[in-house]
Structures are given as structure tokens and as C-alpha cells.
Amino acid sequence: MWCSRCQNAWYCSPEHLQSDWPRHRRECVPVNAAQQQYNSAIVTPPPAQPQLVTVTAILFKPEEERPQIISVQCRPQGTISQGLCPEPLLRDYFEGTPATIILTQGLNGDPLRFPLHIWYCPNSLQRATPINRAIHRLTRGVATKAWCGPVVVLKFNGSRRHGYSDAGSNDLPALAAYFMAYK
Structure with missing residues (x-):
């Protein structure tokens, strides 16, 4: 330049x-x-130009027995002073636009210090997508709802949800409780 x-x-x-x-x-x-x-x-x-930020996330692939730790790039939105959360670039994992759920409570209803952001495809069951084997195994098959299709979980870096930090295996107990209770 x-x-x-x-x-x-x-x-x-x-x-x-x-x-x-x-x-x-x-x-x-x-x-x-x-x-x-x-x-x-x-x-x-x-x-x-805004720099992409890379964080680790948990990927539940339908055909895998165990969740995987993956790297996800996030594109900043607006300025830091606007307090907007970066946009995770997840198009490689979903067909179409995924839906999201923000998990704020862990086991026994205790608040999570770092909420979890769950991305999934709500139409997976309608498209005859197989049951997510990784979630089925994590919940030992007793989940109220059969989860289908891919699921990606990111972890917020604080309760204000302005950015993401690295998700990992320590987040699996809260996710298992959520997947079992979701109706």
C-alpha cells in the first residue's frame, strides 16, 4: 500500500x-x-478493515458419535462502542439460515457465568435428516426431543454477550442437561 x-x-x-x-x-x-x-x-x-476473530466452538455432527472442538471465525459488526456481538461464519455447517438459542442456565437452574449460544437447523427433521448421534450419545438417548442435523455451540465471553470466547468440554454438562430437558 x-x-x-x-x-x-x-x-x-x-x-x-x-x-x-x-x-x-x-x-x-x-x-x-x-x-x-x-x-x-x-x-x-x-x-x-475489521479483523476476523477466531474462537473454538463445539460441533455436534449428526453422523459422529462424539462432539468435536472446531475453530470458527467471527466477523465484527459495527464498532466496539456499539457493543454488537461478532457474527460467527457458520455457512459451512448449515443449509440455509440456522436458528439460535441462548442458554443462560446450567445444571439445577444455576445461572451460567458465560452463556452458551446454540446454533441449529429447525427444519432438519422435516427434511428427513438423521438423528444427531453425538447428542443422542451425550444424553444417553433419554432426551425428550430427538435432535437432528448439525448443532454448533459458541460460548459468550460474559453475561453482556458482546463477544465470544473459547468453548470446550467443560461446557458439555450444561449442554447435556439442556438437550435432555428441551421439548
């Missing part, structure tokens, strides 16, 4: 351009005379 105004300063990333701008703006001279009239204007560098 280079400064589009003077074309004399080179940068390896938008972040470096942005961080060097306070120094570079004092020496930045436009390339041609048509731009000379804007020499005294304050020019700001382009905003940096």
Missing part, C-alpha cells in the same frame, strides 16, 4: 498507514498541481 495523496510513502498494512499518518501528514505533498489546492486540508487515512 502507498499514500494515495503523495505516492511517496509505502506501508505494509492499513494499520501501519493509520498509525504513521500523524507523522506523515506533515510531509505529504500531493502528486499533481490539481491536488495542490488541497494542500492545507486535513486528510485522514482510510479506515482499517
Whole structure:
């Protein structure tokens, strides 16, 4: 990348351009005379592109006996000050738009410090999708509702649900209780 105004300063990333701008703006001279009239204007560098965040999630594949820990990329939405949760990129796991459930209580109704975000396909049973063997095994087959299709579980990094942290095997007891009680 280079400064589009003077074309004399080179940068390896938008972040470096942005961080060097306070120094570079004092020496930045436009390339041609048509731009000379804007020499005294304050020019700001382009905003940096939002970075994808990667977290671990739990994947319950219908054809597998055990859940898997996977990496999921999340795209930031809005600015940090807006407090919007990043959007998980899950299109590889679902056909169409998945539905979500936010699990806030664990075993015996105790509140979860880090709520769990469950993504699933509500139409899986209608499409003759096989029963999710990983959930069936986790619940020992006594779940009230047979879960079908893939299920992905992400973990919020706090009760305000502004972002995700890594989910893991420690979250399975709360999920098992939820899968068994869901009607």
C-alpha cells in the first residue's frame, strides 16, 4: 500500500498507514498541481478493515458419535462502542439460515457465568435428516426431543454477550442437561 495523496510513502498494512499518518501528514505533498489546492486540508487515512476473530466452538455432527472442538471465525459488526456481538461464519455447517438459542442456565437452574449460544437447523427433521448421534450419545438417548442435523455451540465471553470466547468440554454438562430437558 502507498499514500494515495503523495505516492511517496509505502506501508505494509492499513494499520501501519493509520498509525504513521500523524507523522506523515506533515510531509505529504500531493502528486499533481490539481491536488495542490488541497494542500492545507486535513486528510485522514482510510479506515482499517475489521479483523476476523477466531474462537473454538463445539460441533455436534449428526453422523459422529462424539462432539468435536472446531475453530470458527467471527466477523465484527459495527464498532466496539456499539457493543454488537461478532457474527460467527457458520455457512459451512448449515443449509440455509440456522436458528439460535441462548442458554443462560446450567445444571439445577444455576445461572451460567458465560452463556452458551446454540446454533441449529429447525427444519432438519422435516427434511428427513438423521438423528444427531453425538447428542443422542451425550444424553444417553433419554432426551425428550430427538435432535437432528448439525448443532454448533459458541460460548459468550460474559453475561453482556458482546463477544465470544473459547468453548470446550467443560461446557458439555450444561449442554447435556439442556438437550435432555428441551421439548
